[in-house]
Amino acid sequence: MKPIKFSIITPVYNRVDCIERCVECVRMQTYCDWEHIIVDDGSTDGTDLLLEKMSRGDSRLKYVRQSKNGGPNSARNKALDIATGSYVLFCDSDDCLAKEALQNIIDVMTKFVGFSYYLFSVDDRLTYYESNPLLMRGQAILSYSMWITGKVTGDFVHVVSRSLWDDIRFNEKYRIYEELTFLNLYKRSKEQFFCNEIIINRDRSRQDSVTNETSLYKKNSIQYSMEVQKKILEEHYDAYIESGVFEMLACKIRKLYFYMLMCRTYDELSYWENKIKVTGRSIPYYLVFIKAVRGGGGLSVGVKIFSYIKYLCKKIRRN
Numbered sequence: 001m002k003p004i005k006f007s008i009i010t011p012v013y014n015r016v017d018c019i020e021r022c023v024e025c026v027r028m029q030t031y032c033d034w035e036h037i038i039v040d041d042g043s044t045d046g047t048d049l050l051l052e053k054m055s056r057g058d059s060r061l062k063y064v065r066q067s068k069n070g071g072p073n074s075a076r077n078k079a080l081d082i083a084t085g086s087y088v089l090f091c092d093s094d095d096c097l098a099k100e101a102l103q104n105i106i107d108v109m110t111k112f113v114g115f116s117y118y119l120f121s122v123d124d125r126l127t128y129y130e131s132n133p134l135l136m137r138g139q140a141i142l143s144y145s146m147w148i149t150g151k152v153t154g155d156f157v158h159v160v161s162r163s164l165w166d167d168i169r170f171n172e173k174y175r176i177y178e179e180l181t182f183l184n185l186y187k188r189s190k191e192q193f194f195c196n197e198i199i200i201n202r203d204r205s206r207q208d209s210v211t212n213e214t215s216l217y218k219k220n221s222i223q224y225s226m227e228v229q230k231k232i233l234e235e236h237y238d239a240y241i242e243s244g245v246f247e248m249l250a251c252k253i254r255k256l257y258f259y260m261l262m263c264r265t266y267d268e269l270s271y272w273e274n275k276i277k278v279t280g281r282s283i284p285y286y287l288v289f290i291k292a293v294r295g296g297g298g299l300s301v302g303v304k305i306f307s308y309i310k311y312l313c314k315k316i317r318r319n
Contacts (some may be wrong), residue, residue, distance in 0.1 A: 001110055006034040006102060007085030007162065011075030012093040013041040016050055018203070019093050023054055023061065026091070031102035035085060038093075039075035042067045073170035073178070080165055089159045089219045094203045098123075101199045102105060105159055112139075116161035119190040120199040125155055129196050138196040144186045148236060149245045157199040164188055177228045183236060217308040226259035233275075241278065250281035257283055261290055262300035264287075 008026055012019050019038075027037045038061065040048050050064055055063040064078060077091065090095055090107075098104075108118065119142070121129055129135045134142070134151055146152045168188070170181045186192065216222055233240075233252060240249040253276045260269055269291055273283055290299055 001113060002086070003033065004087055004106060004109065005085040005240065006031075006105075006159075007077055007079070007083035007088045008034055008097075009074040009079040009083065009088060009090050010034045010036065010038045011041055011061060011079070012038055012043065012047055012068060012076075012222045013248065014043045014045040014050075015074070015093040016045045016047045017044070018221075019047055020050060020054065020094060022091060023051075025096040027058070027061075028099070028257050029097065029102045031106055034102060035060050035083070037083060037288040037289060038077040038240045038245065039078045041075045042066055042069035045234050046280075052293065053303060069292050070172060071175040073176075074172040077169045078170060080169065083162060086162060087159050088162050089157060089199075091200060092202075096201045098198050098201055105199065108193075108197065110308050112193050113193075115189075115193040116164055117185065117192040119192050119194040120157040120159065121196050122155055122157055126196075126198075128154060135194060140194045142186075142192045142194055143182075144190060145239070145243050147183060147186050148200050148284055149243050150240045150248055154167075156194070158182065158185075159199075160185060160189075164202055171231075174224055174228065177224070180228060180231055183232065187236075187239075197313060215307050217304040217311065222259060222303070226256065226263050227267070229259060231254040237275070246279035246281065250276055252281040254287070257287055258299075259291065261287060261296040262303060264294070264296040264300075266291060266294065266296070 010019075010022060012022075015022075023036065023038070026034065035138070038055075040051055042065075051063045051065075055061045062082070064082070066075065072092075081238055082089065105118065107118065108120075109115075131250075132152065134140050134146065142152055153259055168181060168184050170178060171213065174180075216225070216280075229252065233256060237249075240252075253272050257269060257272055260266075260272070276283060292297060
């Protein structure tokens with residue numbers, strides 16, 4: 001097997017309190033053939049000054065600063081454009097590579113050769129990996145159809161050959177919704193090798209974690225949720241049909257229909273009413289009624305209020 005160099009990509013914004021830990025976890029790896037590309041997305045809390053200092057004297061730490069905040073997907077794309085490693089993996093600024101993580105990845109790659117895409121574990125998802133029938137044995141070969149059919153879902157550590165990224169990038173309009181990109185990578189790679197080895201320890205308790213940004217009461221959240229659901233259906237509709245997961249496809253179309261109502265995108269609803277008929281299902285009558293009376297605005301207000309109440313209850317429980 002040819003020598004492997006890793007490009008570890010970290011987007012960061014206003015994380016002066018934790019970015020040093022993230023960097024040191026990479027530096028402490030016993031496997032040394034890596035570059036750590038950190039793209040500062042316009043921080044204003046001193047993160048940039050700390051990274052400038054840390055990058056001195058270690059050519060493997062590549063620090064890039066964006067003058068304007070473009071979101072984590074913009075920062076990831078910037079790093080992908082300059083990456084030189086043979087494999088790419090992402091480590092968020094509030095995450096930490098496990099001890100011996102890179103060497104453990106190399107050991108798996110050496111034993112299971114021939115894959116351009118490897119998937120590993122994050123520490124807070126072990127219960128899912130150990131209970132999923134496809135993953136519970138600790139090692140598995142996955143395929144695009146398994147993601148489409150929902151047999152495998154959720155977060156992993158993605159170790160992806162840089163060649164797969166040639167013309168695939170994250171959508172910079174959205175701060176989250178990486179699923180758009182990863183579905184296309186699953187499709188291109190055809191197969192992915194999974195190993196239940198913890199590679200990243202995560203911190204998702206932070207209030208500023210981007211994983212907390214899907215609440216529908218937030219600005220543009222409903223609009224973006226609609227756009228992303230629509231893109232997924234448009235790009236992968238045929239795969240859902242070929243896989244025979246008609247109920248799942250119908251659920252996704254109903255969800256899109258719901259978002260479109262809230263965004264008052266009434267003109268496109270008939271198209272999806274016809275699309276769902278292929279599955280042998282239909283749009284619920286109450287949603288068709290809301291369309292008929294042009295009640296999407298009221299539906300949107302109700303959903304935002306409900307979402308905000310859920311957020312407040314969760315915050316109270318946490319405190």
